[in-house]
Amino acid sequence: MTGQRSIKKRVSRLLAVVLLLTLVIGCGKQENEDEYYLEEDNKLVIYTSHKEEIYGPIIREFEERTGIWVEVVSGGTNELLERIREEDGKDTGDIMFGGGVDSLEAYKDCFVPYRSSQYDQLDQTYASPDDRYTVFSRLPIVIVYNSKLVFPAGTPRSWKELLDPRWKGEIAFADPEKSGSCYTALLTMIQLLSEDMTEEEVLEKFASNLDDKLLSGSGDVLDQVIAGTQLVGIALEETTLKEMADHADIGMVYPMEGTTAVPDGCAIIKGAPHEKNAELFLEFTVSEDVQKLLEDRLCRRSVRKTESEDDIREVRYDLEYSEEHREEILDSWDQLIQ
């Protein structure tokens, strides 16, 4: 008897719950969004350390031409590379777009080898020995000066001149420990002056010439020179040209000894979920159109082989040496600065 009663009770409770549920569900409405569903084949996730003005037009054109939807994750080179290493092929992006080839080489275990079909048309000075990355654009280092405060005749023409005490305290330069391009500049200087003086001499002279005015980032270099706080500086050709295009009061000198133009590159991430699309994008970055756009619009130098001679004297940057002696050089630099 009681058993029957409790069953009845249970049934009625169940009914009440069902009734309430129908009410609640009745209130909601499911909408069909299938028409906006994107196939995985149509996606690409790009990690980029480029500025938006670089990656924006390129990625957009890539989307328009291929129909692939690109998700951009932007950040600093080291930040992104560390992230890639941490992700270790799981839930990771497809391609690393940007970052100097030295950095990419340092993280080469995170990338899969891929040799571009346009490999033969590309400058192979800095080509990855095992195709872990593909170069994207060359970025020569130049000497900049404030064109209002420094007469053209008095501008430093060479690396060696920068070591002259007359520029003491007038050189804008960032901490090479923090700025990759400044470290490259420092090494370039050492490399190019190696015939005349030793590494220690160069470091010592340059450090003393900075007169303790070390900037915190390479971005400050041009600002300081434009503002006239410091008269000369060492910067990338690309950023200098952009500032010049914006009518800033600066001039640019390619040093007589020559300069290095360490390229940045592009590398397909190990475990890329959309590897085919990543390959497509990599091909696109070295395609004629993109490379042309780099030179035309983006103040960068193409990595494609050209018929014409370069207008600058470019020396191959010793990547291996720079990487091997990094700690050592930075250590002695530290001591000199202090």
Added chain:
Amino acid sequence: MKAFIRKSFKRELFLCFTAVALVPLVISGCFLISALEKRISQDYERKTAVQLKTVEDTMLDYFDEIREISEQIMKDPVILRGITESDSWLKNRAYMQLYDKTQAFREIAQFDIYDAEGNCRFSTSPQGVAEDLPSYWGILKVARTHPDELTLRRVSQYRTSENVCLQGALAIMDETEECLGFVVADVTKEHFEKLLSGTYDEQSGIAILDSYWEDVYSTRTAKEEKLAQALRARRMAGENLKQTTDGITFYISPMAETGLYVVLGRSPIFTGDVINTMIGVMVMMAFASFLLCLLAAGIMSNYLTAPVKKLSEAMHRVENGDLDVQLKSHRKDELGQLSGSFDVMTRELKENIALQMRQQTELNDSNIAMMQAQLNPHFLYNTLDTIKWTAKSHHVPELATLASGLARILRTSISEAKFVKLEEELSLVSAYMEIQKIRFDGNFSYDIEVPTELEECIVPKLIIQPIVENAIIHGLKEREHGHIFVYVYEEEGKLYIDVSDDGCGMEEDVLTLLRSRDRERLKGHIGFYNVDTILRLYYGEEYGLFAENLESGGARIRISLPVERAV
């Protein structure tokens, strides 16, 4: 909980009322809200669809217009010549011509003329010149490959502060399909604002997205919500485009062949506030009905329990002996009937008690009478003893018998005991008879017959003597010789004592009188009445006296009482 509710009638009623009042209220409330929501949402969506369509139509008309103007420009020989011409005067003429042509339309867009290499030749922009565009790239490349269509492209401004959002380009082709240049229409934010004003209401935000869902143009509200960015991210991640956390609802519509999308974001009509208000109203109504239930339960339970309580109180008073309680309920229902029955019951109880009291008083009366009769019995007894002995010494045996009989009767009367052995009662009767015999000069004789085993029976004292007295006085009246016969026997557990005489018998009316057991009328037969009453009071109504005439003449009085033996 259940036990707590079950303990009070009021609570049970309240629970019942609450269930009856609230369940339909809540259910209908839920239905109402959901129906209302659905209905209003539908209306809202319809209105939104209309707005969306308006925006779309406006945009499509606009693109048609741009195309028309562009085509007019393309066909103008002066302008065409200006593209390739290096002669300043001719260039100037072409520029003037462009200005003239676009005069009426500069409000809605800027027009630029590019040569085949993508260099800007003339522009109606305020700067007078537009940025060169790469012809191998972007919009110009597409325009060249699709010369029949107006190619639309979003413009991103990375460095300049110009606010061109969208460009539409048409390639100028000659008869040999050679590209001569391009007409590019620049649509700025201001143009969009002007164009779209009035197509949407204030609560809405509009975003125009390109085919990859990048933001082309957003109204202020849409921008604040970062609509385009969010939508694109969701679509990329394969998430639901609409998410419950959104502060707005939005509607996406592809804009015909243009590859653009219109997104209309609106603050949802059913914000949490509205629903909360509705739920709030419902809760308040529920609370009100809850209170009402409480009140009704109170009143109802009072209405129902008050008479019960009254009844229970009255019962209590009755228990305490107050029989004057009367409920006098005016109700006609079952409770009223119950109260009425109670009233009747107490009334009857009261009458019954009164009757008992009266009977008790009567018993006391007879007791008092009996006690009065015992006044100074010792003196009488002693006197009688003296008489007996005097008679003996004077050899008057009758006197001695009289005196000793009387003394025996008196002794029994004096004794405190109310009950005596039948034996004793009978010896008292024979003493009495002996006296009467002398009084009546031995004109009558008597016999007593009693089985030995019944002699030990216990009977109330002085129950036989009054009957025998009756028989002698009334039965043997005016008789030469008479006989009194006392016969004791037992039948079915009852003790019967028959007292019969062989006299004239009783008159019929006297017989009826005796049977009536009515004290008032039995005045003359007080002995008979007393014995009858004593028996009935002691043993109940079934016992007592029974009088009848014998066929052989004479009368018989039968005393009946239960057989009780001394322990």
